[in-house]
Amino acid sequence: xxxxxxxxxxxxxxxxxxxxxxxxxxxxxxxxxxxxxxxxxxxxxxxxxxxxxxxxxxxxxxxxxxxxxxxxxxxxxxxxxxxxxxxxxxxxxxxxxxxxxxxxxxxxxx
Amino acid sequence: xxxxxxxxxxxxxxxxxxxxxxxxxxxxxxxxxxxxxxxxxxxxxxxxxxxxxxxxxxxxxxxxxxxxxxxxxxxxxxxxxxxxxxxxxxxxxxxxxxxxxxxxxxxxxx
Numbered sequence: 741x742x743x744x745x746x747x748x749x750x751x752x753x754x755x756x757x758x759x760x761x762x763x764x765x766x767x768x769x770x771x772x773x774x775x776x777x778x779x780x781x782x783x784x785x786x787x788x789x790x791x792x793x794x795x796x797x798x799x800x801x802x803x804x805x806x807x808x809x810x811x812x813x814x815x816x817x818x819x820x821x822x823x824x825x826x827x828x829x830x831x832x833x834x835x836x837x838x839x840x841x842x843x844x845x846x847x848x849x850x
Numbered sequence: 851x852x853x854x855x856x857x858x859x860x861x862x863x864x865x866x867x868x869x870x871x872x873x874x875x876x877x878x879x880x881x882x883x884x885x886x887x888x889x890x891x892x893x894x895x896x897x898x899x900x901x902x903x904x905x906x907x908x909x910x911x912x913x914x915x916x917x918x919x920x921x922x923x924x925x926x927x928x929x930x931x932x933x934x935x936x937x938x939x940x941x942x943x944x945x946x947x948x949x950x951x952x953x954x955x956x957x958x959x960x
Contacts, residue, residue: 798947
């Protein structure tokens with residue numbers, strides 16, 4: 741089975757812009773979670789989607805949003821980018837309590 | 851969310867066993883103990899999880915204290931490929947939101 745894929749792998753944006761990141765889960769996995777990883781804050785949970793519904797949400801401002809499609813693919817969007825949004829964004833799909841992570845999207849905000 | 855405490859770093863010689871400790875004194879009855887690891891420049895990788903009984907898989911063993919307030923991840927023979935940050939995480943039954951701490955950075959010495 742193919743693993744979790746994320747696109748793009750690298751992205752450079754400027755402050756004030758918005759960005760959309762994509763995640764394709766492992767076939768058959770219906771839950772997709774998103775995480776942000778920075779050197780200062782470590783790995784932080786953003787949100788989880790299951791069957792197109794947001795099921796859990798971490799402590800991030802409303803500029804961070806997401807959605808899930810009927811084929812379980814998920815997107816996350818960050819609007820009005822700030823310098824502090826520079827991070828590695830990871831998504832994971834879940835089955836039977838185990839999470840399988842993608843390689844991440846490295847976002848740099850200039 | 852219940853918290854875990856791990857040593858910041860540990861070292862092991864190659865081909866020797868490694869015992870990575872984790873304290874979780876506020877664990878609730880429905881919390882599973884999960885371990886993930888993150889190799890350099892990769893997303894986290896599931897290692898093992900358990901509830902009450904000790905668990906074994908091809909990667910590692912998980913020893914859980916009788917009172918469940920601590921656990922130990924055991925790598926039976928450390929290899930250079932096992933050098934990573936290891937995270938011990940408490941996960942509520944049915945939940946897919948992981949709250950990562952700072953983890954233990956394992957260095958394997960050839």
